[in-house]
Amino acid sequence: xxxxxxxxxxxxxxxxxxxxxxxxxxxxxxxxxxxxxxxxxxxxxxxxxxxxxxxxxxxxxxxxxxxxxxxxxxxxxxxxxxxxxxxxxxxxxxxxxxxxxxxxxxxxxxxxxxxxxxxxxxxxxxxxxxxxxxxxxxxxxxxxxxxxxxxxxxxxxxxxxxxxxxxxxxxxxxxxxxxxxxxxxxxxxxxxxxxxxxxxxxxxxxxxxxxxxxxxxxxxxxxxxxxxxxxxxxxxxxxxxxxxxxxxxxxxxxxxxxxxxxxxxxxxxxxxxxxxxxxxxxxxxxxxxxxxxxxxxxxxxxxxxxxxxxxxxxxxxxxxxxxxxxxxxxxxxxxxxxxxxxxxxx
Numbered sequence: 001x002x003x004x005x006x007x008x009x010x011x012x013x014x015x016x017x018x019x020x021x022x023x024x025x026x027x028x029x030x031x032x033x034x035x036x037x038x039x040x041x042x043x044x045x046x047x048x049x050x051x052x053x054x055x056x057x058x059x060x061x062x063x064x065x066x067x068x069x070x071x072x073x074x075x076x077x078x079x080x081x082x083x084x085x086x087x088x089x090x091x092x093x094x095x096x097x098x099x100x101x102x103x104x105x106x107x108x109x110x111x112x113x114x115x116x117x118x119x120x121x122x123x124x125x126x127x128x129x130x131x132x133x134x135x136x137x138x139x140x141x142x143x144x145x146x147x148x149x150x151x152x153x154x155x156x157x158x159x160x161x162x163x164x165x166x167x168x169x170x171x172x173x174x175x176x177x178x179x180x181x182x183x184x185x186x187x188x189x190x191x192x193x194x195x196x197x198x199x200x201x202x203x204x205x206x207x208x209x210x211x212x213x214x215x216x217x218x219x220x221x222x223x224x225x226x227x228x229x230x231x232x233x234x235x236x237x238x239x240x241x242x243x244x245x246x247x248x249x250x251x252x253x254x255x256x257x258x259x260x261x262x263x264x265x266x267x268x269x270x271x272x273x274x275x276x277x278x279x280x281x282x283x284x285x286x287x288x289x290x291x292x293x294x295x296x297x298x299x300x301x302x303x304x305x306x307x308x309x310x311x312x313x314x315x316x317x318x319x320x321x322x323x324x325x326x327x328x329x330x331x332x333x334x335x336x337x338x339x340x341x342x343x344x345x346x
Contacts, residue, residue, distance in 0.1 A: 064112030081297025102126040164289040165198025181214040181239035225252025240332040241269035269329040284327030
């Protein structure tokens with residue numbers, strides 16, 4: 001049978017409340033008495049009930065985490081960083097998915113509060129400003145990670161998307177590219193606007209114009225990346241380089257380039273965003289802007305824990321990434337620069 005607080009109180013010759021306070025390390029109990037009670041509890045194999053403890057402390061030591069999809073390799077590394085930070089501070093993580101649906105996200109967040117989690121962390125939120133109406137209702141701190149819509153009330157951690165777009169475009173411009181395409185996300189995400197904004201700033205600084213016909217948008221997945229690439233590469237004045245919203249889009253772009261008998265980094269340069277696990281293994285390896293995914297998860301959890309402990313917490317944390325240059329980018333292919341037709345190679 002499981003050992004109870006009543007059993008320990010009988011063996012220690014003290015009251016139930018004294019045992020409870022000693023096990024919760026209350027300063028009201030003399031250290032000698034507390035140590036004796038804790039030793040008896042250990043010897044008897046006592047294990048505290050999380051439910052009973054939560055009734056006393058009004059905390060569950062559980063954090064609710066919402067991600068768009070567990071199938072997304074980006075989220076896997078972010079969650080790993082979240083769990084590392086949570087576990088080191090004695091918190092457990094409950095994971096749920098939103099599938100990128102704002103209504104489902106709201107339902108999941110509310111269900112977490114009903115389960116009395118201490119705090120909630122939402123990755124790639126589609127609700128944004130709608131949280132303003134939820135804060136009083138939820139009565140639990142919320143941290144948004146890579147929030148996709150503005151929200152002034154929420155604490156947030158995000159990658160510096162503007163810097164990523166700027167670094168990607170600057171790299172391509174330094175190689176000599178002028179006709180650079182951008183394949184973004186059609187969902188109206190804040191990250192898409194910021195990455196395109198950084199791209200535009202780099203082009204403006206280089207006194208280069210962005211052709212409107214070279215700005216396309218897909219759904220951030222491989223298939224749509226290939227579809228948009230096919231449209232761009234069929235143009236009479238095709239781009240010599242393509243900057244992609246994410247690595248999955250870039251994967252589709254490279255697939256289309258290879259289907260034409262061309263080579264990424266030669267006929268067309270390609271830059272991705274995220275640095276997912278497969279990017280270094282592609283042929284050629286993908287040049288991409290690396291998001292420190294584990295660090296993002298860790299920083300978001302650390303911010304949430306600081307709020308829970310009433311410690312000083314930044315309202316908005318921005319994390320810098322790094323451009324990783326690999327074989328998918330090179331100087332403009334001379335046949336394109338000279339205006340020659342590549343159709344014979346396809």
